Every structure is written in C-alpha cells, then in structure tokens.
Amino acid sequence: MTIDEKTAFHKTSPESDIAEILISGEEIQKRVTEIAAQIDEYYANSPNNLILLGILKGSVVFLSDLMKKIKSPVEIDFMKVSSYHSGTVSSGTVTIMLDIRRQDFNKCDILIIEDIIDSGRTLSYLTNYLKLKGAASVHTCTLLDKPSRREVDFTPDFCGFEIPDKFVVGYGLDYNEKYRALPYVGVLRDELYKN
Ligand code: IMP
Numbered sequence: 583m584t585i586d587e588k589t590a591f592h593k594t595s596p597e598s599d600i601a602e603i604l605i606s607g608e609e610i611q612k613r614v615t616e617i618a619a620q621i622d623e624y625y626a627n628s629p630n631n632l633i634l635l636g637i638l639k640g641s642v643v644f645l646s647d648l649m650k651k652i653k654s655p656v657e658i659d660f661m662k663v664s665s666y667h668s669g670t671v672s673s674g675t676v677t678i679m680l681d682i683r684r685q686d687f688n689k690c691d692i693l694i695i696e697d698i699i700d701s702g703r704t705l706s707y708l709t710n711y712l713k714l715k716g717a718a719s720v721h722t723c724t725l726l727d728k729p730s731r732r733e734v735d736f737t738p739d740f741c742g743f744e745i746p747d748k749f750v751v752g753y754g755l756d757y758n759e760k761y762r763a764l765p766y767v768g769v770l771r772d773e774l775y776k777n
C-alpha cells in the first residue's frame with residue numbers, strides 16, 4: 583500500500599456517517615436570510631452597537647453566513663464555553679474557557695449566536711452573565727432548538743429550526759470535533775456514538 587492509499591483509507595468520507603439529512607444547505611440559507619431580516623428590524627431603532635457574540639466553536643459557520651446577510655452595522659466577538667465534556671453527554675455545568683473583554687458593555691446590544699439549544703443551560707447562564715457585565719441588552723439567536731430536551735426554562739429570541747431529539751452534526755455542529763464542515767445539518771448514525 584502506498585502512503586496515499588493509507589491516508590485515503592483512514593480518511594473515510596464524513597457523509598457516510600450521516601443517517602439522514604435533516605435540513606439541507608439550501609433550506610438553511612433561506613432561513614438565515616429570514617433571520618437576518620428579523621434582526622435588522624428588531625434593532626433598527628437602537629442607538630447602541632450591535633455585537634454578534636459567537637459561541638465557539640459550533641456557531642462559526644452560522645455566524646459567518648448570518649453576518650453577511652444582516653444589513654445593520656455589526657461587530658463580532660467570541661466566547662468559548664464548555665458544557666459538554668465529551669461526545670453527547672452533558673455535564674450540566676457551564677465553564678467559561680474564553681471570556682469577552684470590552685470596556686463599553688453599557689453601549690452594546692449583545693446578540694449571542696449559538697448553534698443549538700438543548701438543555702438551555704448554556705444560553706441561560708450566558709444571558710445572566712452578560713447582563714451582570716452591564717450590557718445595554720442581551721438577546722439570543724440559535725440556528726437549532728431541541729425544545730423537548732429543556733432542563734431550564736429558556737426561549738431563544740431568534741431561532742432557525744426546531745428539531746426533534748436527535749443528535750445532529752454539520753453546519754458547525756460536531757461530534758468529537760468532526761463533521762463541522764458539512765454544508766447541511768444531518769443526523770449522526772446511532773452506532774457511531776451509542777454503545
Ligand atoms: P445546552 O447547554 O444543553 O443547551 O447545550 C448546548 C450545546 O450542546 C451546544 O452548543 C452544542 O455544543 C451541544 N449540543 C447539543 N445538542 C447537540 C447536537 O445534537 N449535536 C451537536 N452538539 C450538540
């Protein structure tokens with residue numbers, strides 16, 4: 583076996599691990615355009631700076647498409663939090679791994695951008711945290727919502743799609759850091775994460 587053949591053997595296509603495409607790339611783009619218009623309308627009369635606060639790493643694909651479609655001027659910033667220690671099991675606690683540092687919180691409308699809301703713990707914690715920092719306003723925007731999994735009462739202000747209780751990957755979402763680059767949201771094959 584040549585080196586090229588060995589590499590190809592270990593790099594099987596991520597598509598083959600997807601049981602079902604839940605939301606196509608085209609559907610996502612259409613919905614992102616609609617959400618961008620809702621965001622423009624919502625903040626139209628605010629005198630503050632609009633900050634899109636991406637939660638690393640899952641939100642980066644959604645954030646980069648969304649920011650191009652929002653017509654109002656925006657700034658971007660990032661935080662990294664960890665609520666999942668590995669795989670698909672939630673640890674229940676939120677730890678800040680990378681914080682946002684600004685002097686001008688009182689002049690900022692912060693819109694937290696997330697890939698998915700599941701138990702609700704991450705967005706609920708971050709909303710309180712940023713309000714305590716003195717932000718002029720704090721709202722939330724998530725591409726996906728699994729309402730049936732909620733453990734704390736939380737409703738996102740802007741949401742792309744409500745989905746059933748299935749573990750999904752693609753369009754930024756991962757399983758152990760894989761599948762983020764898929765252009766659609768797909769259901770991961772059960773046998774890849776369930777024992
Ligand atoms: P929450 O604090 O339980 O709402 O967790 C939200 C976080 O859990 C998301 O930012 C994701 O990182 C992760 N998560 C929840 N469900 C999924 C999924 O189906 N696929 C990939 N990541 C998920």
Ligand code: MG
Pocket residue numbers: 637638639640641697698
């Ligand atoms: Mg996440």
